[in-house]
Amino acid sequence: MNTYTQQVNQARILTKNSSRIVAFSGAGVSTESGLSDFRSKGGLWERYRIVTFQEFLASHDNRVEYWSMRRELIPGLLAAKPNPAHHALAKLEAEGKLQCIITQNIDGLHQSAGNKKVIELHGTNMTASCLTCKQQWSIIDIQERLESGDLDPHCDECNGLIKPDTVSFGQSMPVEAMELAYQAAASCDLLFMIGSSLEVQPANQFPLVAHQGGASLIFINRTVTPYDHLATVSFTESASKVMSILTE
Numbered sequence: 001m002n003t004y005t006q007q008v009n010q011a012r013i014l015t016k017n018s019s020r021i022v023a024f025s026g027a028g029v030s031t032e033s034g035l036s037d038f039r040s041k042g043g044l045w046e047r048y049r050i051v052t053f054q055e056f057l058a059s060h061d062n063r064v065e066y067w068s069m070r071r072e073l074i075p076g077l078l079a080a081k082p083n084p085a086h087h088a089l090a091k092l093e094a095e096g097k098l099q100c101i102i103t104q105n106i107d108g109l110h111q112s113a114g115n116k117k118v119i120e121l122h123g124t125n126m127t128a129s130c131l132t133c134k135q136q137w138s139i140i141d142i143q144e145r146l147e148s149g150d151l152d153p154h155c156d157e158c159n160g161l162i163k164p165d166t167v168s169f170g171q172s173m174p175v176e177a178m179e180l181a182y183q184a185a186a187s188c189d190l191l192f193m194i195g196s197s198l199e200v201q202p203a204n205q206f207p208l209v210a211h212q213g214g215a216s217l218i219f220i221n222r223t224v225t226p227y228d229h230l231a232t233v234s235f236t237e238s239a240s241k242v243m244s245i246l247t248e
């Protein structure tokens with residue numbers, strides 16, 4: 001029996017015997033649905049500068065720059081479909097074993113797969129809101145406005161600025177979501193860390209918190225992470241491949 005088979009068997013047993021599972025998903029889960037990680041080379045993110053939240057607020061020209069990039073980004077997000085890793089997590093929630101997903105992804109694909117308990121640390125790109133009166137729109141409606149040439153959309157009600165419900169650079173992380181995420185990680189019996197290289201905060205705090213709480217950890221990422229030594233089992237593999245096998 002090779003090491004990979006042993007790892008699979010061990011991870012399957014852990015999954016089977018755990019009843020309070022929490023999953024953390026990073027960009028690696030989305031890339032398997034064809035969405036590019038903004039850190040990766042090539043494509044959209046290299047042609048546009050990152051517009052911070054403060055810059056977005058500061059001028060019309062900055063907002064036009066911001067929305068020009070979004071107008072190119074949104075159709076891909078809307079067309080993306082959940083992959084087998086998303087479906088595996090939906091199955092675990094349907095079985096009552098998965099407590100919640102903590103995600104850094106903004107594409108709504110966990111919800112598309114059927115998960116209801118999703119903590120979105122970076123918000124969502126599926127909706128946009130007025131920064132003043134909080135009225136909310138589907139991103140589909142906003143995309144129509146962008147395509148009609150309105151590259152600095154304002155609220156119909158109060159003329160406030162409209163912005164996607166994502167957490168932008170320079171914007172603070174949502175306090176309530178962060179608290180819920182830490183509580184979930186601290187009280188789970190098994191944490192899946194999927195598709196994150198764990199190089200930035202707060203992602204890299206969750207394995208520590210879960211480990212301190214006595215949970216087992218299963219890591220699935222294409223590359224090794226600085227926290228692999230905490231993992232009960234770690235796979236340097238595709239998330240879709242491993243999650244499908246573990247939840248068969």
Ligand SMILES: [Zn+2]
Nearest residue numbers: 130133155158
């Ligand atoms: Zn408004």
